Amino acid sequence: MSFGKGCHLHLIDGSAFIFRAYHALPPLTRKSDGLPIGAVSGFCNMLQRYVEGNNGSDAPTHVAVIFDKGSHTFRNDLYPEYKANREAMPEDLRPQIPLTRRATEAFNIACKEVEGYEADDIIGTLSVQARKAGGRVTIISSDKDLMQLVGGGVEMLDAMKNRLIDVEGVEEKFGVGPDRVVDVQALAGDSVDNVPGAPGIGIKTAALLINEYGDLDTLLARAEEIKQPKRRQTLIDHADQIRLSRQLVQLDCDTPLDFGLDDLEVRDPDPDVLLGFLAEMEFRTLTKRIAEAMDAEPPEIDDTPQDAPEADAPEMPEIDASTYEHVQDMDALEIWLKRIRAQGYVAVDTETTSLNEMQAELVGVSLATQPGQACYIPLGHKGEGEGDLFGSAALAEGQMPLEDALAALKPVLEDASILKIGQNMKYDAKVLARYGIEVSPFDDTMLISYALHAGLHGHGMDALSERYLNHTPIPIKSLLGTGKSAVTFDRVPVADAVKYAAEDADITLRLWTVLKPQLHRAQVTRVYETLERPLVPVLAHMERNGIKVDRDVLSRMSGAFAQKMAQLEEEIHELAGRKFNVGSPKQLGEILFDEMSLEGGKRGKTGAYATGADVLEDLATEYELPARVLDWRQISKLKSTYTDALQDHIDPDTGRVHTSYQQAGANTGRLASSDPNLQNIPVRSEEGRRIREAFVAPEGRVLVSLDYSQIELRILAHVAGINALKQAFKDGQDIHAMTASEMFNVPIDEMTPEIRRQAKAINFGVIYGISGFGLARNLRIPRGEAQGFIDRYFERFPGIRTYMDDTVAFGKKHGFVETLFGRKIHTPEIGASGPRAGFAKRAAINAPIQGTAADVIRRAMIRMPDAIAGLPCKMLLQVHDELLFEVDEGAVDDVIKAARDAMESAAEPVVKLSVPLTVDAGQGANWAKAH
Template sequence: MGTAFGKGHHLHLIDGSAFIFRAYHALPPLTRKSDGLPIGAVSGFCNMLQRYVETNTGDDAPTHVAVIFDKGSHTFRNEMYDQYKANRDEMPEDLRPQIPLTRRATEAFNIACKELEGYEADDIIATLAVQARAAGGRCTIISSDKDLMQLVGDGVEMLDAMKNKRIDRDGVFEKFGVYPDRVVDVQALAGDSVDNVPGAPGIGIKTAALLINEYGDLDGLLERAEEIKQPKRRQTLIDHAEQIRLSRRLVLLDENTPLDFTLDDLEVRTPDPDQLMPFLAEMEFRTLTKRIAEKLDVEPPEIDDTPASAPDAPEIEEVPFDRAGYSKVGTADELQTWIDQIYERGYVAVDTETTGLNEMTADLVGVSICVEPGQACYVPLIHKKSSSDDLFGSDDLAEGQMSVKAALEMLKPVLEDPSILKIGQNMKYDLKIFARHDVTVAPIDDTMLMSYAMHGGLHNHGMDTLSERYLNHTPIPIKPLLGSGKSAITFDKVPLEDAVPYAAEDADITLRLWQQFKPSLHRAQVTRVYETLERPMVPVLAQMERTGIKVDRDTLSRMSNAFSQKMAGLEAEIHELAGRSFNVGSPKQLGEILFDEMSLPGGKKGKTGAYATGADVLEDLATEHELPARVLDWRQISKLKSTYTDALQDHINAETGRVHTSYSIAGASTGRLASTDPNLQNIPIRTEEGRRIREAFVAEDGKTLVALDYSQIELRILAHIAGIDALKDAFKRGDDIHAMTASEMFDVPMEEMTPEIRRRAKAINFGVIYGISGFGLARNLRIPRGEAQDFINRYFERFPGIRTYMDDTKAFAKEHGFVQTLFGRRIHTPNIGAKGPHAGFAARAAINAPIQGTAADVIRRAMVRMPAAIEKLPAKMLLQVHDELLFEVDQGAEDDLIKAARDIMEAACDPVVKLDVQLSVDAGQGANWAVAH
């Protein structure tokens, strides 16, 4: 036993419940092989303890440590107030049996584990922290729980282990607006919906801090409540004084909890392999056992995880990835064996190999199938005989393959059978490949979209990422098989002995991901999102992409020439402003002109020694000077020319004469679709030139293009979510929203409104949705920053609900790590706690996501219902661009289509969400997209 706890000692107190819940929610469900006991949270908890033990070394290491748990749900606070924590959700069924195991885990790691009947973990932590401080030592509380912040100061600090962020007195002030000694007063006023602490109705943290700072403390405030100017606030404090005092007693931690141990009992002890190894083996944690055994330099124990029953239950964690389980299928008999297995199982993972990434032109090279983890096959169809290094490269097919026709004749009934589930990763691609061979694959599940529904915003959803992250397996890379650059080959030239393991593994990985993700959807509470917003989009988009849209090559060529002339005119202007000619397309030369020759402010040199001349730099300068403004105009036209008028000509499909874009369902975390090859989402519509590009998108002879566009959907959603009555009323009356905003903000009557004032209000309306800063608005309107900031301040004064919405959304994101749309889509916000330049960006993204995401969900719901609604009309849906849908319809049927489509779009929220503001859809029609829009 060391010396008694005192000066120079450092106590770590770990909030056990926080570790458990984080572990439970971070990992997919995991069960013990031998008996099916849930152990996901225990596994995560052990990983966290192991990481804690490994990282807490060096000068600042703890000398004493304990993990503190809640003993039971009933404490002395329930005696005080029977509603305390009454609205807490029931503990998840599969977490309950894991709680005692986390206590055993703590003891197995040789760390003190403490709890006390009738008291909360926070009370034990408070008592120990105060004792450590009194003894002259230091204490670090490892938790992000705001209730513990009242303890910070004088040698007690908190550490949010998730963000690796220390919280000292200033950190508490940042959170509460008061220092630790007044946190209890603020919490007593603000209450806490999570713990059901009543507080003072209508008073939030900000107002509470304001009051406490003004009146010194809670008693002073309640005594002088009569002096408060705002009548509503005054009355609340007078009427609810007793409730507020009760709330203070509920949030005040008990620093005199009767403990049956002392600080000296918490000395740090090294893990004992004889204690730890048997526990990890009993839990059947293979990987962790091996890792810790290496660290402790002992032999890992044998783990017997043979299931007591049901030996063939599909368990995915421990089936090794082994190429021996992958086979080539070359005959009808071999394929029939696999088809029989599919019918027996009722589901199959399917993947196609093709000669390229463009589904409209790529050839089908082979199909892979997997029905059970570790058992998969590849059915090659058109692999060539000779290898890629053969000089004359023969086109003869390799031996032992079925013909495309024979294989698809056998596979078509299975792929179309409504009783067999087809599982894919990015299934839209395979759907389109099969559709070109007259096979309509249904029903489907898509592992990419399952991941997107659960993990949107956390990482990308490509197969390699998912495999490494959720299966601990790095897939066979494609690069070495295909090569790169000029010598790259297509998959049909890959020798069969290399192609089989690569292709079969893809189906194997897909099946294992599905087995993990499918049951996790429910636990992540995103089943409805996946089933109504993600999965049904696949066939709808596949059909739209295959239909494509006609683009007129001559119009594009004429535009390219016109753009060239316009660029030449701008170059002449720019040279005149610069006083000499230079290459406008060279950032280096432009930087020298702006910062060396014209001596404009804000020149920053990068690593190469050249000045930065990105759009943001030029936009700032353009608020003061003409030359950077002209360069921005030149760049925009140059981009339109290269990206659209030149490149679109290359995208016209030789067979169909149409352009077939490809939509990415899981591209943007908010639920917005992205489109590539070509990207049609980014055609600027605010400029004359951008609008001209739409003229090249035309209807076939005898047909018309019809565009339907949600009118100001994001502002309508903002009015609903943030509860802004002025906006709601204006929408109900059918006012011009931007003019109404301008009138409110600048005190200009509607009849005296000028286009310029309306333009400013419009920029702020949209800017605020995107969380714009004074900087951004100044750039947008090309006005000085101070003036722009004044506009924003005035906007918040006139519409206070927006500021409240923003603060609440940021707070929710910080607490939960995600925000949500009205339809339950989760958009994770992993950087919300970041400091520095990214902090503002993360906050703006979190504020915007529920609005933009809800709008994206609305149009998805409309698109999913659209095919059935227009089935009997001579019409096809061609494109989706943000809030707009574009159709092609036989002449004469335009009005029928507009009615049917508008009905679907305006009722898209029903029956899930009832908006306070009616959605409104504008319709247009014409021979080209510009006229229709």
């Protein structure tokens, strides 16, 4: 087909595809020989998506992928420093470059490059030729240097954003039309390509001047007329440099080509050639997918390792805080933003005045683009030594306006084609959200570590840095101080802040480089991608929503609890035969073991008797006084931890309590919460349930609670294959009554509340590997009787003992146990001896059950925003197996149906449970009534 009118040419910027592929994916090596192939894999996937997505009436008739032949071009002869500041190509990318050419040819797409010229020159030449021939051109690239070609039938497509760039798009970018882009670039220069331009003149000023004077030659000829002295002198002094810059940015649209437009006609790939190349690269998934699309048989792939060692962590430069950059102005920031856009990812960290994201003020932002290449942008540091009693409110020098910096950062932080990397990104995302920035997409090194290493170690940045980078970060206390003399970060001198803050971003990027590739090797990519990362924005929204708390209700409860404590103290004094300080462990020990002569008294190093909960719980199985002391302690804790302390957590601006959830807080995948901890409000005692009365809905709304019914027992029935339990759940029976009936040979219609209570304690206790001692404490019965219950339980349900033994054996063999969704919980101490081994075994037995339940509710939470979209409600809290919503009064039924459907089907399609999940729902003006 001869190129002419009606033809449509696609020109793909090959280098942009390669670098996007390289940076978007973790390092990947060919299994058989260790050859780096991550960029080739991404490149092939991009080509395949391109081929699949370009059909129909507007499909290209001609297409080519254009590459750079080498680093030296005619521009280096004009200006030896051209692109001299470009970083060396990563070592693992270098061997992949020729493979991307082979990949292009395997797809039967024209692959072109010319010695001494850049790919942009070839694209420019072909665009001009196609335009003259009457055809259309789409340049698939977002490179600003190509924007001078737009117009007259030539357009650009930013494939990552799926956005067309036409003449208006160019004007929006440069402030001038495509025909004057070169003039603006000549003035503004380009730090990425090391084009000098006119010092101190940026894109906006350059566009202003070109629009005023018409073109660059006229501007330089009339430079004497410019009113601003500094700008006038710059143009006069640097006229030759500006003209040189124009030569560097002007594309050579007469590049000598040894091919023509007709050679670029679209051709179907040869299945044998394409599939053969993909099989050679050992791309199993892509090979299979393309084979199916081509209706061909996928070739066999032999990826047996040739004794190639597994690739170690990439070598990185030493961490040197003195090399970090202090970004003080927009020009410096733009350099970083260009660098980020070019590579497609950046590590980000924020510094603030508080750990409370709802109150924290932004003090600065740090960025890292490569290991050792990091900066800090101070935005809110205060000056020293001046001002009123509370210190100076004036900003320190060397900072740019916060609004300007955030306006420049916002497009990058929200750009769907740029990956943001953070450590505990939820915190930074919430802080930035208060400034109108929604960070997306992101990776979180804390959660990557959690998916990889739950149960092995902590996932805080300092611990990870020491473990995986062999580096101890600068301690925050060295900057803030401690105790009453501690300051907030806005009082830290900028020079010190740069080293500390930029190091955080640098460490985060290094950790990502080391840990991200391990997800695939450890086969936990699905855990991270489906259970961890997508949960972050859901939790962030819940935390920002908060829940309304009635301060008056809390105050009244505090008074009632104080009265209850006084009443219990009287009972305890009467049982003891004299008054003493119930809150004093020393005095209590003397009462119990000296005066009452109870057994089990053990003195500690100080000589005082131990009176911890475990000691009192053992004694409470036989004696009244320790049981009453336990009740007094529970009320005391409720008063101090909740009814008193909760009042301090009410946000003055919202009237709500905003808890913070920790995704990586528990080894099993359960969420933890803090400031305040809402996960540990007791629900079994009447007083604990009353705490929930203080959590209320605003006028016109109600609280709706949806709670999985006995989810862990259902999962136990599934994994252990307990048919009696499975059938009882399917029939909707009272599972505790059924268990009691099986164990104690009591017909269900003759069941007493006491027998059912004992069966319930055993049902839940067994899940946690409870011992006879533990059950005796829970039921406050003698140990022998409790152990008899447990023995009878295992006799009746032998599958549970089999499950426990198999799980412990698996943990010992592999060093971890797994949930049904592939979450790995490591069990490093399961082979130890003594008490630690017993604890490790119980934890290993419980982890797959509790972890699977945690995974199910995570999946429900991740789906919930879509499930309730359009309904007048918001999700406020997650407490273990329960989700709490705030709903308009008229929409309760719709919300319950939508949320229940999402929760009950949350395991599917990954796991099909043999026991149905059921969700109980309730509603009310406060949490207690809703539960």
